[in-house]
Amino acid sequence: MVGEDKPFPTRAALAIGSLVTLVVLLAALPWLLSDYGLSFMVSVMSYLVLTVAWALFSGPTRLVSLATSAFFGVGMYTVAMLIKLMPLYATFAVALGVGALLAGVVGVLTLRIAGMFFVIFGFGLSEMIRQLMVWWEINKTHTMGRYVFVPFDATLIYEHLLGLAVIVFFVGWQLRRARLGLALMVIGEDETVARQVGVNVPFAKVAIFVVSAMFMTMTGALMAPRYGFINPNFAFNPLVSFQVVIMAFLGGLQRLWGPALGVIPLIILSELLQTEFPFWFSVLLGIVFMVIVYFLPRGVTGLIEDGWKALGRPLELQRGLTGPLVDAWGWMSRPIILPRGIAGAIEDVWVKIAPQTKGRR
Amino acid sequence: MPVIEVIFGGVILGGLYALVAMGFNLQYGVARIVNLAYGEFLMTAAFAAFWMFTLFGVNPILGMFLSVPAAFGANWLIYRVLMTPLARRARTRDQLEGETILATFGLLFVLRGAATIAFTANDRYYDYLGEPLRLLGFTFAANRVLAFATAGVIATAVWVVLQFTRFGVALRALAIDPVGAQLVGVDVRRLSALAFACGGALAAAAGTLVSTFLSFNPAIGIEFTMKALVVVIMGGIGNMLGSLAAGLMLGVAEALCSYYVDSGLTLAVAYALFLIVLVVRPRGLFGTA
Structure with a gap:
């Protein structure tokens, strides 16, 4: 903390040092890995940005955004459409502008009202843009799909994505200490309270939604040169939205680095x-996701935190080692009875597992 | 083709959307479950009708007597096994909506993937009553007219049950105020499960009707879910007549769009209507809340 006297390698300095080392190591990866390894890391890095950006918005506000693939697709397809007209970096800039504009319009229209409208709208947004683009390309430009051939190889894509990842983490970290981040946290807890204490709720939501969407759009734009041929059906793939939501939930939303933990296992699975x-x-994705929703509401991060806490706690064996054994034996020697059938048994187990709620709905 | 004929075609399509939306409305408006996998049940029923027709020559309308009760049972089970725990642990209505969106979003991909594995991603089509029918001086495909008539009969039946039976009154009470309904002796859990199951049954009926006149594949579910959502919000959550009117509006708007612009823009039309409602009247065209 500022103002306190501490020995030189403070925790903050150590943390910054190790983070810088990590980034440098990651930046060196393209020269250490095979082609396959690099393409794997490109997937990891792109989903890392998407997932952390998703969590920027959906973490504090608790509004599930299903629109990731819309912004990803907008970024990718904008680059594909403009690549013959202007230099690559100019297409990135235009894509970023289009993505921000789209997010702003969608946010202003849907976030003002109930959260449900936003979720529903995001759910079909990508599909609608895909339809519009297919129609536009067939009827107006008479092209179905576009070629993106630019000297922008996997190494460059990877390094750009890494830079984007650093920025998104930095923004997320700064956000937690900024007024906007605090405002969002209050909104997530209780919107009425937020309004009472003078938070401009719609503005805060739209602002963070636009920021999050810009990262998604940029990821899509950076990924465009990865694929030589892009058509709307490819760019606007609903699976992207789904995977991002799963990765974020698998990782856990309470910590900034939580979503990152969900990315690698799922990319391996997908490969x-x-x-x-x-x-x-x-x-399989669907099943994994349902397991997370039902049994791991705090994701892997929650497991790690619980494990950490359990490690810090002294072992409690009041009746010695035999106590748990006696309990286990007693439990196992109970007769199996299913008075309410298998469904009843499942319900009983559920009651034990599920977090108990106070009072009824 | 004169415009009036296009509009009639839209009404026929709209009748079907109204049916789809009524089922969704039972699940969302009464049982409070935002079922993103709703369209997958419609798709499954379409495949059931297809296989019954091509393998055993079962008339799709008669086949509904098998697939609709099956869907009712399956949806009742889904509510009891998958949704009850969520309803139990959710503290507020918003929380329940959020959790069910996530759970059914997973279910969507499970069902869609399973259907693609089982039936392949190919477009399916079977020829049932494809001959033209002259009605009021216009020509329609007989299967479309039959689908519209069946949808009309089912929708009327649902409306009569909701309006004039004890069960229907209880459902409407539940839609308006779950706590109040419980106070006057409505068994919320049991009726929610039944409403959810009825919604699934309507989805199956709609799926069967869709299969008689449109080609379909395992990926169609999401589009019907979207349209059902849009229609329910347009008509007002929990408002069956609103769903009917909004469904017809959507059907006509789509028909006009495919006639004047392009048939590939149906979802864009739904979204345009949705946006207009959002901007002008967010509680729905006929909503009172």
Whole structure:
């Protein structure tokens, strides 16, 4: 803390030092990895940015945004459409502007009202833009799909994505200490209270939504040169939205680095399954997601935190080692009875697992 | 083709949307479950009708007597097993909506992936009553007219049940005020499960009707879910007549759009209507809350 006397390598200095080392190591990866390894890291990095950006908005406000693929697609397709007209970085800039504009309009229209409208609108936004783009390309420009051939190879994409990841983490970190971040936290807890203490609720929501969408758009734009041929069906893929939500929930939303933990396992899963069994991948993702929603509401981060706490606590064995054994034996030797059938048994187990609520709905 | 014929075509399509939306409204308005996997049940029923027709030559309308009760049972089970725990742990209505959106979003991908594995991603189509029918001086495909008539019969039946039976009154009470309904002796859990199941049954009926005149594949679910959401919000949450009117409006708007602009823009039309409602009257065209 400021003003306190501490020995030189303070915690903050250590943290910054290790973070810088980590970033430098990550930046060096393209020269250490095979081509396959690099393409894997490009996927990881792109989803890392998407997921952390998603959590910037959806974490504090608790509004589930299903519009990620819309912004990702807008970024990617804007670059694809403009690449023959202007230099690459100019297309990135235009894409960023289009994404921010779209997010602003969507946010102003839907976030003012109940959260449900926003969720519903985001759910179909990507599909609607895809339809519009297909129609536009077939009827107006008579092209179905565009080629993106630019000297912007996987290494460059990776380094740009890494830079974007650093920025999104920095923004997220700063946000937690800024007025806007605090305002968002209050909104997430109780919107009425937020309004009472003078937070401009619609403005705060729209502002963070635009920021989050800009990162998503930029990711899409950076990924465009990765694929030589892009059509609307490819750019606006609903699976992107879904994967991002799962990654964020798997990682956990309470910590800034939480969502990052969800990215790697799912990318590995996707690498293993998506090319050969794409539909099994979708089924498995769905199941993983439902397991998270039902049993791990705080994600992997929650597990880690619980584990950490448990490690810090002294072991409690009041009746010695035999106590738990006696309990276990007693539990196992109970007769199996299902008075209300299997469904009843499932419900009983559920009551034990699920967080108890006070009072009724 | 004169405009009036286009509008009639839209009304026929709109009748179907109204049916789809009424089912969704039972699940959302009464049971408070935002079921993003709703369209997947519609898609499953369409495939059931397709296989019954092509393998055993079962008339799709008769096949509904099998698929609709099956969907009712399946949805009742889903509510009891998957939704009850969420309803139990949610403290507020917003929280329940959020949690059910997540859970059913997962369910959507499970069902859609399973259907793609089982049936492949190909477009399916079967020829049932494809011959033209002259009505009021206009020509329609007979299967569309039959689908509209069936949707009309089912929607009327649902409305009569809701309006004139004890069960229906209890459901409407639940839609308006769950706490109040409980105070006057409505068993919220049981009726929510039944409402959810009825919604699923309507989805199955709609899916069967869709399969008689449109081609379909495992990916159509999401579009019907979207349209159901849009229609329910336009008509007002929990308001069945509102769903009916908004469904017809959507059907006509879509028909006009495919006639004048392009048939590939149907979702854009739904969204345009949705946006207008959002901006002008966020509580729905017929909402009072």
